[in-house]
């Protein structure tokens with residue numbers, strides 16, 4: 477059993493939990509994920525590792541309450557336990573030593589996944605511009621953490637309620653046109669956001685890494701549930717990713733696949749609430 481040591485509400489629908497999982501913490505790297513199961517009848521749900529502390533033996537997860545299982549997870553509190561917490565899974569992000577200046581972009585909950593990437597690059601001595609975007613100011617998460625782990629931080633909101641209206645693509649374009657000269661862009665967030673970031677960076681010829689988060693079942697490359705098309709080839713996000721070259725990803729197909737189980741997911745959540 478994996479004990480929940482800490483629970484903190486980060487926003488209206490976003491919760492952070494620190495889990496006692498020494499074996500996972502020992503090997504975790506940015507970009508990797510875990511699969512948890514609440515109990516023996518529970519659904520297996522992948523979550524990207526938001527942070528880890530090897531000495532304390534803890535792993536931090538940040539999740540959005542969107543369906544039945546995340547609703548159930550959010551009903552648990554510090555002191556409760558999860559049945560399974562398997563990981564670290566996936567291929568860790570690879571950061572090229574030659575990279576000097578990076579833009580790390582987080583959209584909404586994607587900021588929780590972008591955060592360990594920014595932190596690692598910043599501690600490698602890279603110049604990191606963090607650009608994070610949210611629908612409104614009440615949904616902003618990890619602003620302080622991002623500020624502490626980046627050279628410059630830009631926070632934008634769709635409605636401008638934080639005083640800085642715009643999308644992450646607007647902020648990125650502004651920096652590029654001001655001469656930011658990025659060697660690499662890392663974009664993590666909704667598929668549509670990653671698609672538009674990639675369209676922009678392609679125009680400027682800037683290598684761009686995205687993190688794909690499709691439906692997953694086993695998380696070990698056996699079921700094929702997490703397949704994505706990258707460079708015209710089928711890849712499994714759970715073992716070949718979740719990081720991929722964003723200029724090669726078929727985002728339109730990924731968006732179609734993401735909608736496939738919406739009806740079943742809504743029914744499952746409705747049954748849980750009844």
Ligand code: FES
Nearest residue numbers: 693695697700714
């Ligand atoms: Fe089954 Fe990736 S989750 S192959």
